[in-house]
Amino acid sequence: MQLIFCALFNDQSFDKSTRVTRKILTNPKHVNYQSNSLRSPAKEKLIMFGLAGGDPRLSFKRTIAYGDLAIVYEKHEIMRPIIVTPNAELHNRFGVFMHNDWVGKPFGSRVLSVKGVQGYVYILAATPEIWTLCLQHRTQILYLADISLVIMYLEIVPGCLVLESGTGTGSLTTSIARSVAPNGHVHTFDFHEQRAQSARADFDKNGISNLVTVGVRDIQGEGFPDEFQAKVDSIFLDLPQPWCVVPSAAKMLKQDGVMCSFSPCIEQVQCTCEALASQFTEIRTFEILLRHYEILRDTGATSEMESGNSRKRKHDPSSVNDSIATTTTVFARPCRFAKGHTGYLTFARLKFKSS
Amino acid sequence: MEEGNTTNAHEDSQRVTWEGCSVLLDVNDGDRFVFARLTTAATLSVGSYQIPLGPLIGRPFGSLFQMRTGPDGPFLIEDQSKASSDSQHTNGADTKENGMDWKNNQSKDNRALNDTNTAQNLQHSDIVEMKREGVSGDQIIEALISNSSTFAEKTVFSQEKYKIKKQKKFAPKVLLRRPWARSICEAYLKKKPVKIGYLRFDTLSLMLASANVSGYSDVLVVDQTGGMVTGAVAERLGSTGNVCCTYLGLKSYPIDIVKIFNFSPDLCSRILQSPLPVLSSVRVEDTQILQNPVNSIPSEIATTNSLLNSTPSQVSMTNSPLNPTPSQISMTNSPLNPRPSQIPITCADIVKIDVSSRQSIPSPKDHLEETSDCTDMNLKCTDKAFERRKVSCNPGQNATQARVNLWKERGFTSLIIAAPNLDLDSLVEDLLPLLTYSAPFVIYHQFLQPLAVCMKKLMTSKIAIALRISEPFIREYQVLPGRTHPFMEMNGFGGYILSGIRVQEIPES
Incomplete structure (x- = not known):
């Protein structure tokens, strides 16, 4: 399955099956769209969104299909993930939308409401960045600035083996998965069975379950499993007492490997740095904000x-x-x-x- | 799964240096960064010494070397002592027991300290003599301490500082590092920021994330950061995907920095270049255009120049006498033109010079000399032997027509613009249609105004959504027991980023 994000905006020209579109078919707009579109929706298309699940075949897909996870962009920063389901309707402030109308269209298309407010939405393919903005929080999550710095500093590139604890909501995990794809892997651990379960479901929806393994384990108490000893490229810790895990992390890392610990409090950082000093070098602490x-x-x-995407509004475009x-x-x-x-x-x- | 795949096999072989490999040398815990190619003839200058880099070949990355003086002059030897091998943080651990007690550790202070320059009893001649005898740096420091009349009066913290200062002078350390996007960016920012357009590594990481760069990506890049962006993108591609550097005018922008990454020949072959008119033109089947891009786009020269001259940011900057004439461009861009009398400025450099109030005029050097420019005054990599050698992989080949057609059919999957001296508005208008729907893009700029104007235009034209201008703020902390605070010096500005997602156009009504 693919993750798709939908964005709400007003466009008529797509819906061939609805009353709205029938009107438009006679409209020069429609012709205009056809000529503009060099990218035929029928063509198989490299989907870049990194969520290829390690299977290159999956990545050659660009049009919306049933079962895809789509995210609806209603307006600035308001997005909602949705599974495209036959005959399902989406109701929001911009009207009523039929999932059926989206199928076969390329991601990034505008789709129109068929009832209620005459509005539109855009349907986008998912990226980890959009996912981070619209996922359902089960825990405090990491945001774009921290995530991007972590990925770069941990030198995570395709093929890397990465350990993470805890999994939490999986915001960072999704980004790491993108960066290790197609042939790397993330092992992420959380001691909370239910949270691990929900994370697995999310990763499955996102089509990255081939890249991520969610383990239930108390990393702070037990350390990482021995099977990863000296095999891991990078480690990320988001734990209340990360210093407890430092010796285990040192054991798991390959020579020259990098680890990162995320802590909200400076006292935690203090303890972590003291624990790191014996086995680690180049210990640096940053704060990043946007x-x-x-x-x-x-x-x-x-x-x-x-303002929103109403086709009739005071501030006409x-x-x-x-x-x-x-x-x-x-x-x-x-x-x-x-x-x-x-x-x-x-x-x-x-x-x-x-x- | 981590074992046995090609990427990782390749990766693991990269954990040990080899002859001809590109390395980053960290001298004295981040005091200086030097890029070097490891050859038997390569040397590193420290002060007045030339130290051969030969001993570094075949050593694992992360190894620490110390300078010693022998009968044949100074040499580097792998540092076996673990204790003294670290930065401030280890030193912090050394004083951990004191640190725990830091509240009570303030009995000493500097009230009795008078800077009369008489505290040190050891003479310069004594030190020279010791060096000649091959006394190790650590022993010299011991001698300095025992001959200092004030050392014992110092606080523990200040004694630590004293030792570090002396160690840097008498026992320099060289740490062997793998060049990665982050370390390369940081090193350039420190030594030659103008070359990478003042790009900070957190900004760079933000760009890569916002542009969703990963394996299988086809990334369109306008790179006037000397190859910093292109290299960072390529690093994220791994064994799949392409990066296409596009450009206006006759000559592609230099991407020398790409060669500092130890990219495999396969990855280098996927770093491609194509002039914008070729990408923008209607699909063509014959290969004529690509074989001769210069002749096929003569009108573009004028365009470029007008663009350069009309860039609003440039107007607001210095009234530069360096505006390029077409002849200058072609002349200065020629790699076969090493005569120093000519001012060797590429298009990319011109406005950067403006931005930096013309700090320096870049010299007409190839990649390796460029990288050695990154060194500082008393520490230079003088690898003459390697300068003459060609790097085996050759990134930045022209994209084939077949590849261009594929891009046209499918669209690029992301766009990154880091072009401070081009007219953003028209550039974005030209480039966005080359992206597939739903593809993210980022634009990096040093100035807010051009991005704001661009954002307003895009909001109006509605070909992009989720538009946002962001500015990253990063602050590094000194973390030591009882002494934790942000560093006194920081980089206060990392540039602005405009990000967004390209979507289907609204049909004209």
Whole structure:
């Protein structure tokens, strides 16, 4: 199965089976779309979204099919994952949408409501980044900035073997899976049976279950399983007492391997660094945050306040167009809401043991 | 599953250095970074010494070497002592017992300290003599400590600092590191940030994540960061997928940094280049265009120049006398033109010079000399032997017409633009249609304004959604018992990123 994200916007030209579209078929718009589309939906298509599940065949798929996991982008930052199901309807503030209408269209298409509000949504293919924004939280999760730094610093590339604990909601796991695909693997551990179960279900939905193994184990108490000894490229810890796991982590890593510990409190970092000092080198602690910016769209409306995708609305896109065309200045400022802290990331590289 | 696949077999062989391999030398715990090619003739300059790098060949990455002086001059020897082999954090552990007691450890202070330069009884001539006799650096430091009249008066922390300072001078350490996107980016940022467009490694990681780069990706890149972005993308591709560097004008942008990564020939062959007009043109079956891209796109020269000259950011910067004329471009880009009298500036460099208020004019060197530029004044890699040698893999080949057609049919799966001296608006308008629907893109820029303008345009044209401008903030911490705080010095600005997702256009009404 593929993960698809849907985004809500208004477009008519796609729906051949609905009343809405019948009107449009006579509309020049439709012709226009046809000519614009170099990418025929019928063609098999390399889906890049990294969630190939280790099977290259799966990655050659670009059109929406039943059973796919789609995510609906309603408006800025509001997205919802959905499994495309025959005859199912999606109700939201932009109207009523038929899943059947989406099938066969390429990801990234706009689909129209058939009832209620005349709105539209976009249906996108999933990426780990979008997944992180719309997944259901079972625990506190890692966000984009931390995730991207972890992946880069841990030197996770295709083919790597990575250990992670705990699994939590699986936000980071999804990104690691993308980075080790197609021939690497992530072993992630959580001591919570039910959480592990839900994580497995998510990974399955995302089509990455071939890349991820979820184990139920108290890593803090027992350490990592011995089978991974000296085989692992990188390790990620998100545990309340990561320093307990440091000796086990050192045992699992390959020579020159890197580990990372994520802790919200500086006292945890302090203890971890002390534990790391004997077997690790290049111990560094970072804090990373993102500042987002909004721009002034037209009088009084910023990108943050972007109104929805109603086909009939006060701020008609065309009128916005006009006002933009006449203004040459664009105003930008940081968003008012920002995360002040997520956690400290401590990285360390296994010290070289000369034999 | 981790064993036996080609990627990992390849990876494991890369955990030990080989002759001709590219390495990153970390001198004195991050004090200096030096990129080098390991050959028997290669040397490393430390102070006035030339130290042969031969002993580093065939050694595992992560090995630590120490400089010793012998009868034949200084040499590097693998450091066997574990105790002194670490950075601040180990030192922190050494004083752990003190650290636990740090609240009470302040009985000593500097009230009696007078900087009269008389505390040290050992003379310079004594040290020179010791060195000549082949006394090890550690012993010299011991001697310095025992001859210092104030050392005992210092606090534990300050004694530690003193030792580290002396160790760097008398017993320099060289740590053997594998060059990775992160370490290369960090090293360049420290030594030659203008070359990589001031790209910080957290910004780079954010770009790769936001652009969803992974195996099976077909990534379209506009890289004016000397190959930093291209290399980082390629590193994430592994054994599948392609990266295509596109460019305006006659000559592709330099991607020399790619050669610092130890990429396999297979991976290098998937780092391709193609001029934008070729990618944008309607599908063609014959290969004529690619065989002769220069002749087929003469109109592009003018375009490029007008673009360069009309870039708003450039206007706001210095009024540069370095705006390139077409002849300059072709001339300076020629690799067969090493005469120093000519100002060897590539398109990519020109505006970077503007950005940096013309700090320095890059010299007309090939990759290896470039990398040695990354060293600092008293530490230079002088690997003359290797400069003449060709690197076996040759990234940046022109994409074949078949490949271009495939891209046209399928669309690229992500786009990364790191081009501070091009007109973003028209560039984005040209590049976005080359992406498949639902493909993410990121644009890196040093300035907010061009991104804001670009974002507004994209919001209006509705060919992209989920648009967001972000600025990463990263702060490193010193973590020591009783002494944890952010570092005093930090990089305060990592650039801006505009990210979004390309979607189906709204049909015109």
